[in-house]
Amino acid sequence: MKKLWGGRFTGTAEDWVDEFGASIGFDQELAQQDIEGSIAHASMLAQCGIISAEEAEEIIEGLKKLKEKASNSDLEYSTKLEDIHLNIEHHLTELIGPIGGKLHTARSRNDQVATDMHLYLKAQVEEVIELINEFQITIIDQAEKNIETIMPGYTHLQRAQPISFAHHLMAYFWMLDRDKQRFSDSLKRINLSPLGAGALAGTTFPIDRHLTAEMLGFEGIYENSLDAVSDRDFILEFLSGSSILMMHLSRLCEEIILWSSQEFQFIELSDAFTTGSSIMPQKKNPDMAELIRGKTGRVYGSLMGLLTVLKGLPLAYNKDMQEDKEGMFDTVKTIQGSLKIFSGMVKTMRVKKETMEGSVKNDFSNATELADYLAAKGVPFREAHEIVGKLVLECIQQQCYLADLSLDAYKEMNPLFEDDIYEALNHYNAVERRTSAGGTGFSQVKSQIGKAKELI
Ligand code: ARG
Numbered sequence: 381m382k383k384l385w386g387g388r389f390t391g392t393a394e395d396w397v398d399e400f401g402a403s404i405g406f407d408q409e410l411a412q413q414d415i416e417g418s419i420a421h422a423s424m425l426a427q428c429g430i431i432s433a434e435e436a437e438e439i440i441e442g443l444k445k446l447k448e449k450a451s452n453s454d455l456e457y458s459t460k461l462e463d464i465h466l467n468i469e470h471h472l473t474e475l476i477g478p479i480g481g482k483l484h485t486a487r488s489r490n491d492q493v494a495t496d497m498h499l500y501l502k503a504q505v506e507e508v509i510e511l512i513n514e515f516q517i518t519i520i521d522q523a524e525k526n527i528e529t530i531m532p533g534y535t536h537l538q539r540a541q542p543i544s545f546a547h548h549l550m551a552y553f554w555m556l557d558r559d560k561q562r563f564s565d566s567l568k569r570i571n572l573s574p575l576g577a578g579a580l581a582g583t584t585f586p587i588d589r590h591l592t593a594e595m596l597g598f599e600g601i602y603e604n605s606l607d608a609v610s611d612r613d614f615i616l617e618f619l620s621g622s623s624i625l626m627m628h629l630s631r632l633c634e635e636i637i638l639w640s641s642q643e644f645q646f647i648e649l650s651d652a653f654t655t656g657s658s659i660m661p662q663k664k665n666p667d668m669a670e671l672i673r674g675k676t677g678r679v680y681g682s683l684m685g686l687l688t689v690l691k692g693l694p695l696a697y698n699k700d701m702q703e704d705k706e707g708m709f710d711t712v713k714t715i716q717g718s719l720k721i722f723s724g725m726v727k728t729m730r731v732k733k734e735t736m737e738g739s740v741k742n743d744f745s746n747a748t749e750l751a752d753y754l755a756a757k758g759v760p761f762r763e764a765h766e767i768v769g770k771l772v773l774e775c776i777q778q779q780c781y782l783a784d785l786s787l788d789a790y791k792e793m794n795p796l797f798e799d800d801i802y803e804a805l806n807h808y809n810a811v812e813r814r815t816s817a818g819g820t821g822f823s824q825v826k827s828q829i830g831k832a833k834e835l836i
């Protein structure tokens with residue numbers, strides 16, 4: 381098979397060297413985008429009078445046939461032809477003859493590959509946004525069913541104050557919303573066309589870059605040809621947005637793993653998202669949550685990998701940049717898969733309201749209520765904190781909880797205590813009364829869910 385740059389070479393590389401340099405093993409993922417870009421390019425070449433209308437028609441007919449074949453996985457690729465661009469071009473000339481060679485007029489693989497990746501990432505990011513949206517809807521549904529489900533809220537993984545389970549779930553809604561915003565915002569920069577930048581310096585042919593940009597659905601073009609072919613910021617942005625998304629998912633994984641443990645028993649995951657053990661018959665493992673937590677590592681890895689690839693590169697294109705692809709493809713697969721799993725997992729999990737609420741009754745997470753009670757009666761909060769601290773100590777010594785102490789015991793500590801303290805100590809009331817904006821009070825949680833619904 382003749383190399384496309386055959387003219388300048390007298391020798392050939394050995395197969396194993398070609399294989400090392402080839403990207404066709406992974407960039408065949410870009411076949412559709414590569415052909416779409418070529419169709420737009422050929423059409424523009426004709427409209428600008430650079431090739432004839434008949435030639436363009438022949439080329440486009442050929443490309444359309446290849447597109448069909450590629451979508452049926454019916455195209456053969458060769459490592460000898462290095463990458464998807466050269467493979468497609470080779471197939472085109474096989475199909476329509478030497479006219480196919482005109483397609484590469486006023487174009488380079490450098491602007492071609494960048495165009496392909498912009499097109500690819502645009503579609504994938506739109507899909508990611510859709511998947512985040514679906515997961516957000518699932519969260520809202522679960523939250524609505526659990527507004528008055530009380531659970532211990534934690535800081536330092538120590539019981540802190542009782543909260544609504546819906547409130548806890550909704551925290552993830554907002555994280556995901558920021559993720560969605562980051563992806564949406566990045567679309568502005570993905571939506572630029574590098575096509576027509578040529579190898580690095582533009583071209584002498586009277587091309588129309590705006591025309592190809594419009595045909596391909598881009599919102600604008602890169603203003604600088606060097607930047608157009610060497611920019612990979614849009615992939616970095618995708619990888620960093622994905623890393624933050626995975627970090628969020630991984631935190632929820634961790635909580636789901638804890639909550640479904642024997643120690644917590646706050647939720648039970650459906651059989652569809654768990655596995656058993658080959659040796660211990662009693663086990664039900666939260667495998668999917670663990671796996672997503674684990675996969676976070678490879679997404680961070682892809683971000684670090686590409687940042688490192690790019691950091692020392694002089695302008696413009698360098699072969700190093702071929703390393704931008706596998707991490708990107710892998711990340712697309714990883715985050716889309718993780719989001720789908722999460723929607724299913726959260727939709728089907730059983731919330732064990734009784735255990736959650738039960739655990740809250742047997743602890744000191746209502747201690748702040750007492751301190752607030754005194755503070756509301758004019759005792760400086762610091763002093764109130766001290767008094768309640770002593771009451772907690774007394775309980776620990778007597779092996780009871782705050783609600784078990786008698787009113788006399790309270791009055792002895794401070795005469796401002798009245799018998800309405802027991803109301804204040806009630807966990808349900810403690811949650812309900814936290815009505816400051818964004819707080820866990822039921823009315824606030826409801827209005828938060830209302831706002832979330834408006835955003836969806
Ligand atoms: N396979 C190459 C890549 O992925 C395509 C661009 C090659 N350009 C070049 N001048 N070698 O980056």
